[in-house]
Amino acid sequence: MSQSWTEMPKVPRKTASLGERDAGFHGTTPYTAADSTIDTLAGYQPENRAVDSEILPGRDKVTARARDLVRNNGWATGAIAKEVDSVIGANFRPLLKPDWRALGLSAEWAREFKEQVEALWRVYADDPRHFADTTRSQSVPQMFATAYRSYLIEGEALALVNWRRTRPTKTTMRLVDTDLLSNPMDMADGERLRGGVEITRDGISRAYHFRQGHRNASYAQSADAMRWKRVAREGRYGRPQVLHFFDKQRDGQTRGISRLAPIVEKLKMEDHYSRVELQAAVINAVLAAFIKSPMGPEVIDEFFGEEGDGSGFLNYQAARSDFYKDRKGLSLGGARVQTLYPNDEIGMVNTARPAAQFADFESAVLRHIASGLGISYEQLASDWSKTNYSSARAAMIEIWRGFTARRTSFAHGFCQPFFMAWLEEMVIDGHLKLPQGAPDFYAFWPAYARSKWIGPGKGFVDPVKEAQAAAMRVSLSLSTLEEEAAELTGTDYAENMAQIQAEIAAMPENALHPMQESFAKLLGPAVYQQDTPED
Structure with a gap:
């Protein structure tokens, strides 16, 4: 009799013994990662929370630790400096590419417009008088580099687009300390106000609340530290007023988290281990040799017996002290021979520091740190001794891909809105003339300002x-x-x-x-x- 196609054959299954189940060889769920009975995962019970509930409560502590590491840890300082130099560099600037097809204009007009805009931008951005900076302390490329550095350390870059009527070009940028973005009166986060950011029903960041003085500044008045100013995200006709850039990893995220967060613990432990090894090496170098006394516990007990007053021990120490005081020793063929008190011996400190495994251990830790930062171990450690052309080339391609992605993201999220605000002023003030019959500037603002940003090669x-x-x-x-x-x-x-x-x-x-x-x-x-x- 043939078997019906609807009848599935039964596959014999082996029942795991209690010992096998306890050892974690058989799970109780389809996904092992969800099994709570496996020994290796039994104590690993993270929770699913809203993204802001994960970031905002501990963000200040993470930021403080990241800042401290960058101040005091050479590896962290070098990693941040290398990425800022590679992504932003000294002359980060736009290469204008107006979308003349979308605008219905000619390629010849686009070429002339590009040359005019870039010439005006160079004069504005590289002005040594720093009129583009509200505080008049940096050029535009320098402000971009500072903002990117803040993004790496604190997880976000924050700035205000100001309007200063007394400047040759009225559009200016004011970089803002991310600590100043907070809820008014330090109130708890809510559905529509989180981390100092007002949020609409659609999840749009509508406005930002800035503390007028840092709460821990020794020079700030208490009134400034407890005053807030609300600034809308955009002004009239959509002009950017607040520039807020961070890596958005999940839906509903309002604030950024430091790029160093996953490796803070590794950096601190490596730093502590290096300090201990260095201290041990210094101690060994300073204390190279010592003199050992033949006196043991039994001899000392005799000096300090029940009826003894210790005078014998004191006399012995006084005699040894007098012996070594101003002792020059003998000279034999120009070499000095030191004489010792009877029964004394010379002891040498073991100078096997740093530990034999220190270099390999440090390399392993630095590879983990470099991976977390998105750079290569060779770049972080500046160690190219074991790298050939092929591996160096492969590492450069891989790392450069990440640098290019972060440069593009930062340029679109932070630099381009500021460039658009500046371009708006150039057009409305008559510094740039649009051709007869050109589309409305505000309707096609992104097409007029379309740019590719150039950094270091x-x-x-x-x-x-x-x-x-x-x-x-x-x-x-x-x-x-x-x-x-x-x-x-x-x-x-x-x-x-x-x-x-x-x-x-x-x-x-x-x-x-x-x-x-x-x-x-x-x-x-x-x-x-x-x-x-x-x-």
């Missing part, structure tokens, strides 16, 4: 190979000269060409500029074979 591991690779990408239409210039050297291709044209014009007669040589030479002899010119 990723540099070269092997300049010759990477220059040849860049030339091949351009020749195969996989990239452009503009993109290669921005990625490899952090420069603007249009500015490079203008400078090269000036250099060619200044070259002596019958002298060729290197740019005038065939571009294909960069591809190497395997791709391009130059013909020998005939006489």
Whole structure:
């Protein structure tokens, strides 16, 4: 008799013994990660909470610890400095790319508009008088670097877009300490006000409340520390007034958390371990040798017996002291020979410090820290002794991908809104003229201000190979000269060409500029074979 297709064969299953269940070899849920009976997970019972309930209660403590580590821990300080230098650098600036197709204008207009806007931006952003800074202490690229540093350490970058009528350009930026963003009168977080941020029903950050003085500032008046000012997120026509950037990891998140949070404990433990090893090495270096007395507990007991007054011990110590006082020893062939009190011995301190496993242990910890920061161990430790070209190149590509993503995110979330506010002033004040029949500026504001932000280039591991690779990408239409210039050297291709044209014009007669040589030479002899010119 054939078996019906609806009848499923029964698979015999082995029943686990009590010992096997206790050992954790068989789970009680489909997902082992959800099994509470497994020994290794029995005490691991985290809770699911709303994201702000996870971040806001402990955010101040995390921020304080992260700041302390950056102040006092060399690894943390170096990691933060390296990322700021790699992502923002010294001249972080926009490369304007107005969307002329969306605007219904010509490519020629877009090119002229780009040149005008970038020229005005350079004058404004790099002004050594620092009129762009409300406090007149930094240039615009420097403020961007400070804001990014705050984002790394404190988890968010915060600034106000001000309007100062007495400045040559009225749009200014004021960086704000994230500690000042808080609920009025330090009230508890609620559904519509959390961490100093007002939230609408749709989850939009509508306004921000800023404490007018730091609560722990020794110079601040108590009245300022307990006064708050409400600032709307946007002003008239959507002009940005508050710039607030952080990594949003879950829906409903209102404030950011330090990028160092996952590795604070590792950094502190590594710092403590290094201090202990250093202290031990210093003590060993200072106390290299000592003199051992032959007196043991039995001898001392005889000196201090029930009827003894200890005079014998005191006399013995006085005799040893007199012996070593001003003792110069003997000289034998120019070498000094030290004489000891009878029965005394020289003892040497064991100088095996740091511990033999210290370097390997520190490397393992630093690899964990580097992974948490999103950089390579070689970058964090500045240790390239065990790295060849291939591994260095692979590490650079991997790390640079993360740097590029963070640069793009920070530029769009923090820098671009400020650039749009500045561009609005340039248009409404008449510094920039829109063509006849151009679309309304406010309706197409993002299209007029569309930009790609340029920071430092990723540099070269092997300049010759990477220059040849860049030339091949351009020749195969996989990239452009503009993109290669921005990625490899952090420069603007249009500015490079203008400078090269000036250099060619200044070259002596019958002298060729290197740019005038065939571009294909960069591809190497395997791709391009130059013909020998005939006489």
